[in-house]
Amino acid sequence: MSKSKVRGTDTETKVVRFLREFGFHEVERRALRGELDAGDIAGISGVCIEVKGDRSNKVNAWRAETVKEAANAKADFYFLVVRKDYKPVREWEVHMPISLLCDDLSHSFNRLEEEPWIRMELALAAEMILDRGYGPWAPSSSTTASS
Template sequence: MRSGPATTATPALATTAGAGAPRRRNKSKEKGTAAETAVVKVLRANGFPHAERRTLKGIHDQGDITGCIGLCFEVKGGDAAKNASDNQITAWIAETETERINASADIGILVVQRRGVGPANADRWWAILRCNAWILGATKHDFPVRMHLADACTLLRRAGYGTPLDTEAVSA
């Protein structure tokens, strides 16, 4: 016979220290946190040293990552992102645009985890931006453009966002 309280572990339950009452883990939130953390690491390594996860804002959400002046990042990770249909991506682009407006940002970037590409390689996740006045200089053309997150960071730095990397010396 064992001494002390008996505990059982289930994947969906966690026990708070001292309280003894089981608490449900929010796996979706955990996956979102892991994805956002991976994207922040990529941003910091690619010219956005002040990037950090943003606290939730509810109905007036301003994106998942802050510290990148003029930019609004919305991050989608886990199975929902890996299995996202074109319609789901379109809905997330619209969500990103709403959050861009809420944040008073110039550009909204949707970052979507790719199947087979884990958080350690988040630089290879998809970054989806709207190709509108920022790129074409006209507002009647508006369509999504998809590229790797690392490439989006390069494009954004060259457009004046973030800080140049040491390898991108500014010529006089």
Template sequence: MNKSGQLGTKAESAVVKVLTPNGFPHCERRRLRGANDAGDLTGTPGICWSVKGGEMSRTASDLDVQRWLGELATQMGHAKADVGVLVVQRKGVGYDNAHRWWAIMPACQIVALSTVGISGGPATFPVRMLLGDAVTLLRAAGYGQPTAEDDVAIAEQMLPAGVEVLPPYHAGAA
């Protein structure tokens, strides 16, 4: 097995050690399935897991995470899973502390899961996201004030097909 495969095996095994005593007793590493990749772990019905460990994960960029989430979406289809979880090893957090690695899911999944409730009260644990995504979420919920781009988008929706909205004229602008 190559070094990348060894790191993957080690990271996947670390996540299995977290899941098995925490409600997923049948969780285990999945055998490779080639083009029909259904995630890295099995034995957790309805959930597809993609695990990233080693230096690549500890230094992952936003683009890496987006690419991995795209791959996870494909794997979810192959696994016929309702939920997908991307697990990414954090810098400075070793295999024995995999419970502290990042678990990344699309916001729509987090919303759906949070409405189910957690025994003892509402979900109050932190959810990490990019500031830009938080602003988009807040604006979609009606917070903030309209921007010039919003005004143009609204005007475009109200005009008949084929009519173009020009940007506002600003005196002194070149």
């Protein structure tokens, strides 16, 4: 396995471990699905999580990939986790479209490229998932937090 694949697997595994410790006991690394990839982390119904550990810092391309994979997953809440070397996992960067946080902004942008994304630490994003009703006690997979 290449060094980049090893690093990617390690990064995803560390995010899964963090989320499990946070209380999301059902999360796991998702198997690749090619064009129909639905994010890197499975186990939180309605949420798509894309994880990047490579050092290329292609954040704009990764954001576009995250949006595509969220659509494939039919997820209504999604974000990108970017590994930050020399920081604990809880402080790794999360990128998320601002419209996911503010319902009033969801129709303010005509194109994905126009929509601003915000950054936060993974620990805060995990809190937000819980606050929005996703989590171990969430309703069945046929319902979402907005129901």
